[in-house]
Amino acid sequence: MPQTPALLRVLTVVSAGILPLVGAGCRTSDTAAEPSAAGSPASSTVPALDAPVDAPADASLDAGGPVEPAEVARVEPQVTPDQAPVAATSGPAHGTHAGSEPAPAPASSQASGTSIAAAAAWEWSVIGSSREGRAIEATTFGSGPLRVYIVGNIHGDEIEGLGTMDVLPWILGHGPVGALATTRIVRDVNPDGTAARTRGNAAGRDLNRNWPATNFMPRASTGPAPLSEPETETLHEDLVAVDPHLVIVFHSSPRGPFVNYDGPAVGIAAAFVDAAIASESRWTLVPDMGYPTPGSLGSYVGVDRQVPILTIEFRRGQSPELVLAAAVEGVTAAVERATLAK
Ligand SMILES: [Zn+2]
Known part of the structure; x- marks a missing residue:
């Protein structure tokens, strides 16, 4: 893989020692779990892949961390995948609001550990x-006029994006996004699913089908009514309060990496893809998922409310380095594009 300037930029940051040692990989595919797709979304809208579907073995989930490139500084894991949703709240920081500026490094940091800390x-x-x-x-971080809302995880068996959450606010907050936007990130709206490695929540509900969109359909897998789940109720309240100009939600798929979008977002989605290609040439734009998604965030936010929303499908099992590179470069480009369009 050629090392592009964009990837080098991210790897430089990673080399400074802030890569989270969080494994990535999932058991089941996104499409296989789609209730109406029967595991065979319309292939005409799906980008052809030159590699086989490669949902990895679950070993990476329990291995304590990814294989790292030589230039990445080795540090003791701050959190493990199983601890990630709750570990960050332990200690004095629990329950407090971060300011609009990135957190300062503790004075006790080691040389290469400053940014880690x-x-x-x-x-x-x-x-x-x-x-x-x-x-x-x-x-919440940043001070710019564009209001951006990022969901780090919603399907508990698609945790590639969740692996970026320990460092993404820090990196984005120190880059253009910090100046252009005020960004809200919800780390994981489905911590029960993440703990159990299931797509749905503890009640088996798909939290990306439980929204008060006009196309909501009550089913066992989607809930008896929109926002019937405490997780979607929480996210909805926060989302409405922020009233974002742009929403970005992280998923992963064996068919990835690609970007799907709803609402007036084609230019923003294309900007994400163009930037992410610098780190992984297979990123593509997929305007239609190929199967219906009633009650999805995309339907509610994008179609009904006409707020641009990107569904980011990282490649299932992709290395944490490439996921982080695509997240940083893609989100930055999307925010820059959305700023121009605003
Ligand atoms: Zn998903």
Whole structure:
């Protein structure tokens, strides 16, 4: 893989020692779990892949961290995948709101550990809890006029994007996004699903089908009514309060990496893809998922409310380095494009 300037930029940051040692990989595919797709979304809208579907073995989830490139500084893991949704709230930072500026590095940091400590010390506030009582956390950073809303995880078996959450606020906050936008990130709206490695929440509900969109359909997998789940209720309240100009939601798929969008977002989605291609040439734009998604965030936010929303499908099992590179470059380009369009 050629090392492009964009990837080098991210790897430089990673080399400074802020890569979270969070594994990535999932058991089941996104499409296989789609209730109406029968595992065979319309292939005409799906980008052809030159590699086989490669949902990895679950070993990476329990291995304590990814294989790292030689230039990445080795540090003791701050959190493990299983601890990630709750570990960051332990200690004095629990329940507090981070300010609009990135957290300062503790004075006791080691040379290469300064940024590690800064990223690890990032403060998340608890905005609600899951069915099983796990914390749903959010943070806000930046000072720009564009209001951006990022959901780090919604399907518990698609945790590639979740692996970026320990450092993404720190990196984005120190780059153009910090100046252009005020960004809200909800780390994981489905902590029960993440803990169990299931797509749905503890009640088996798909939290991306439980929204008060005009196309909502009550089913066992989507809930008896929109916002019937504590997780979607929490996210909805926070989302409405922020009233974002742009929403970005992280998923992963064996068919990835690609960007799907709803609402007036084609230019923003294309900007994400163009930037992410610098780190991974297979990124593509997929205007239509190929199967219906009633009651989805995309339907509610994008179609009904006409707010641009990007569904980011990282490639299932993609290395944490490439996921982070695409997240940083893609979100930055999307925010820059949305700023121009605003
Ligand atoms: Zn998903």
